[in-house]
Amino acid sequence: MSASLPGPPEASDVGLPPAVPEAPDHDIRAVLAITPFRRLWLALGLSSLGDWLGLLATTALAATLAQTSSGKLLAVSGVFVLRLAPAVLFGPLAGVVADRLPRRWVLVYGDVLRFVLFCTIPLIGTLWWLYVATVLVEIVGLFWMPAKDATVPNLVPRKRLEAANQLSLVVTYGSAPVAALLFSGLTLASGVLDGVWSHLEGNPTYLALYVNALTFLVSALVIWRLEFPQSTNRAAKQESILRTAVEGWQYIGRTPLVRGLVLGMLGAFAAGGFVIGLAPAFVSALGAGSPGYGTLFAAVFLGMALGMWIAPRLLSEFSRRRLFGLSIAAAGVWLILLSSIPNMALAVFFTVGLGSCAGAAWVTGYTLLGLEVGDDVRGRTFAFVQSMVRVVLISVLALGPIVAATLSRVLHLPTTVHINDDVALTYTGVMATFLLAGLGAIAIGYVSYRQMDDRKGVSLVADLALAISQRQLHDPPARRSPYPGRFVAFEGGDGAGKSTQVRLLGEWLGEHGHTPLLTREPGATDAGAKMRDVLLHGGDLSPRAEALLFAADRAHHVETVVRPALYRGEIVVTDRFADSSIAYQGTGRDLGTAEVAQLSRWATEGLVPDLTIVLDVEPDTGRSRRADEHDRLEQEPDDFHARVRERFLALAQRAPSRYLVVDAALGPQEIHRRVVQRLAPVLPESTIERAAREVREAADEQARQAAQRQREHHAQVEEQVLAERQARRRAEEQARRAAREQAELEAKVQAAAEQAAAAKAAAERAAAEQAELEARAAAAARDRAAREADEAAREATRQAAREATHRGRHHRADDTLVQPTVAPGEPPALEDEIFDLGEREQR
Structure with a gap:
């Protein structure tokens, strides 16, 4: 209700502007105009389309993977059973999750998981994995649906909940025929695309499964971008999961x-x-x-x-x-x-x-x-x-x-x-x-x-x-544009205590800084007072004349009293309004509720109370409270008042967002407490509340500014600490760089020294080797010269020996030279040995 109440007017709104159409409670366009619900509804449509498409594709794939005709039937039945079986174990847990965890993330993660699972079915392509994935998809869906259903009432005003549920269910089940047509089209398209993608060849359901998976991914993206209020049971988070689930079942049972x-x-x-x-x-x-x-x-x-x-x-x-x-x-x-x-x-x-x-x-x-x-x-x-x-x-x-x-x-x-x-x-x-x-x-x-x-x-x-x-006749005419005030009506049977509650509420409103206007029907105006006298204390009237007189009084009352006060920002509290005519004349007089309702709508130009409090009273209790004074309507028998009571309750049941039903048998103060409890959250801001708000806002602004200054100071300190830390890090880095460069320089010097020492040692080794080579060469030369000298001496000796031998031979031949005789056992003479050696060498 509060979501539908108008806010304070602009300066130009004061007065009576012309009528502007306002959507009725069940208007579909008004529900879809609520952005969070519209996006969740679109995500629901995609998920539902994917669900139905997945059901068709998995059952068809199961029949394809089975080998025998009986096996095909069992495979299809198996898919159905496996999609339903997880509810036995996971259904209660899913409800607890929906009441405990952030529902937005339950929805997002659920769609992502279903996207992944459906993608794996054609990739693996076996019957056993089809069954496993089906069970897992159903488990995820068990968590997804309660989270979605529990979220919808938090996204729309209570008066538009029925239309929101209607849209949700229509898209949930209405997407099934769309999925059936899409499945048929995708199976046909698969026969064309299998030439391009061989994975689809012989498997016409694979394409449908991939498209199905994609719907869940898009749904997750839509919900991920969605922001909506989270209202979960905080107290339940302190209890065990089992106790939380049992309490939910007990609530249903009682x-x-x-x-x-x-x-x-x-x-x-x-x-x-x-x-x-x-x-x-x-x-x-x-x-x-x-x-x-x-x-x-x-x-x-x-x-x-x-x-x-x-x-x-x-x-x-x-x-x-x-x-x-x-x-x-x-x-x-x-x-x-x-x-x-x-x-x-x-x-x-x-x-x-x-x-x-x-x-x-x-x-x-x-x-x-x-x-x-x-x-x-x-x-x-x-x-x-x-x-x-x-x-x-x-x-x-x-x-x-x-x-x-x-x-x-x-x-x-x-x-x-x-x-x-x-x-x-x-x-x-x-x-x-x-x-x-x-x-x-x-x-x-x-x-x-x-x-x-x-x-x-x-x-x-x-x-x-x-x-x-x-x-x-049930479609209400367009209401006027929003008004800054609030309109509260008390309804109920005679003797319910409405006048007392109107007075108590008026006093409470004045104490809390509001400007109340207390009125009643009939008789709130001069003309209305005359009609009230005719209606309640005059002679017999036909039911239709009675209904018309009440409508006439209401039209004048709304035009001259109620609507001007609402546009001035006042809180109008009336003792009876249009519902009384629907109950008394429409049901009690049996004129037809639709006709009487249409008459009242026409008389009031569609004005509807922001809140109607129905004080429910038994006919005999109301009669005992009225004592001996009875007007024309109060004199009716109990069955008349019983029908009136039933109609009041039926009206409240059909639009609970605008009604509060209170047992009139309760004490006046308890009834007043319940009325205030329901009304207070939807009232406009009073002068006292405005002053308190301004004080709070000023204090909040001061606190905010102090916090801002504190944050700025902390930021400055952090910047200084950060600058010092960065300077220290730069100095340390420079020191490390200098040390690294010094170490590198020393290493280079050491390497150069080692290279010089190695070069010197190599030069010394080369000089020593050269000297040794030269000594060896000189020794070799001396040895060669000695050998050559020895050889020359020997040659000279041999030459002398030969010449001597030659002369001796010549002498023996010419001069009969006698050879020397050597005794046996004596060594030959030195000359003979030398000559003999020379001859051997010559040979």
């Missing part, structure tokens, strides 16, 4: 409305689960095959989207509790028709009808849950519903084939009924199962209707016909 809604939704899904599990066999019996399965799959979810979108609008004034049970029963009727006429064309039509009723029941139940459940347990409640829905679906998916097979054996099905020569209808065990499911849905709807009926004694047919025929 709250009758929530318990009834949950049981009704589970029963409806139990009946619909048979259709989901047996649809392939059903279309196969009709000869439609896989195209028929895809068509039926799209039809049921198209119907759900239509039901979610149309039912709240078509039956805007119809009791939501009645609509819930009625929708479940109507879905059962469509199921019976589906089982009775086995024709594919009619089956599509019946399936759309079935989906429409299921969608109406789902959005109604979801909205009632969202309005009734507080934020601290909202995540656990939605997680419980989603988990139990999956548990029920697992059960019926497992029982569906068994029930169908049993009925086939017991009833000897299939059997063919020949209508004529051209028309024959074949009935199977699957169709018999549909019949039982339809009867079960009707029973569940009837029980739910009986338990939740809030208009007992009113004909259902008449109520439904009136809601349909008069729906055009």
Whole structure:
């Protein structure tokens, strides 16, 4: 409510500006204008599209990977079961996570994980990994959905929650037919692209899986950029996970409305689960095959989207509790028709009808849950519903084939009924199962209707016909532009204590710096006082004349008193307003609530109180409080006042964001406390509050400036410390560089000295070697000269010997020279030895 209240006006707004249209509470465009919700809604649409596309792709891939016909059926059923099975273990934990952890990051990480998991399915390409990835994807989804559902009420005003839930559910289930068409298109495109990308060859579902993964990645990017308020149960963070989950279950169990809604939704899904599990066999019996399965799959979810979108609008004034049970029963009727006429064309039509009723029941139940459940347990409640829905679906998916097979054996099905020569209808065990499911849905709807009926004694047919025929009167006209004041109305039966509460609230408003204007209907103006006398104390009036007089008084009252005060910024508190006419004349006088409501809207130009407090009082209690003084309306019997009371409560139930219902049996001060508690957060700023705010802002500004100065001082100190540290580091670096250069220089000098010493030693070694070589050469020369001298001497000796020998021989020949005689054993003479040596050398 507070989000929809106008803020203070500009100077130019003072006065009565012309009427400017303001969107009604259920306007879809007004909900989508809320940026955080719109972005979350887009992310939800992408994730839902990916979910449905992934379901189609994984079931089709499972059938492809299986080898036998029975194996294909089991593989597809296995995918369904594995998508639902994790809810048994992880559903309660997911609810606790949604109530404890930051929901934004739960959503982002969940989408990223699903992106990765879906990418791995075609990359690995095995049936076992398909099953593993399916389980992991479902576990992540169990955490993602409660976080999303619990976040939506924090992003939109309470008065627009129903429209937000409607949009969320429509995009969740309405994306299923889009996914079916996209899946068909991607499988066809895969046949064209497999020539470019061989990975797709023979695997037409791979492309769909990659596109499916991409939707989750884009969704994560959208949510990552989204900022929205986080409201989780801080107290629950101190408790154990088990206790937190048990408290959520206990809340559901002890709250009758929530318990009834949950049981009704589970029963409806139990009946619909048979259709989901047996649809392939059903279309196969009709000869439609896989195209028929895809068509039926799209039809049921198209119907759900239509039901979610149309039912709240078509039956805007119809009791939501009645609509819930009625929708479940109507879905059962469509199921019976589906089982009775086995024709594919009619089956599509019946399936759309079935989906429409299921969608109406789902959005109604979801909205009632969202309005009734507080934020601290909202995540656990939605997680419980989603988990139990999956548990029920697992059960019926497992029982569906068994029930169908049993009925086939017991009833000897299939059997063919020949209508004529051209028309024959074949009935199977699957169709018999549909019949039982339809009867079960009707029973569940009837029980739910009986338990939740809030208009007992009113004909259902008449109520439904009136809601349909008069729906055009339910759209409120455009309201005027926002006003700076606030408009509060007290409603309730006679004797409820409204006048006392108006007075107490006026005193409280004055004490807190507001300018209250206390008024009443009828009789707040001079003309109104005369009409009040006629209405309450005059003679008999026809019901229509009475309604018109009340409308006339209200029109004059609003135009001359209420609206000018609102534009002056005052807090207008009225004892009765338009709801009294709807309750007393519309219901009590049986003139029709729609007509009377339209009359009041026209009279007030669409002015609606910002808050209406309904003081609920029993008719006999109100009569005892009125003592002996009774006006025309107070004199009516108790059944009249009972109908009036029911209408007040019904009005409050349909727009809880604008109503506060308080038990009038409580003490006046307790009632006043509850009224103030609800009203205080949405009141404009009073003069006292403005002065206190200015003082706080001045103190905050001083504190901010002091903190800024302190930060600047700290920054300067840090800069100085940093400069000194940098200077020290530079000096140390320079010293290290100088030391390094000195060490390098010394190393170079040492190396040069070592090189010089090595060169000197080498020179000395070379000189010594040269001297040695020269000495050796001189010695060799001397030796050679000696040898040459010896050789010359020997040669001279030999030459002399030869000459002597020659002369001796010549002498013996000529002069008969006698040879010397050598005695035996004596050594030869020296001359003989020398001559003999010479001869040997000569030889």
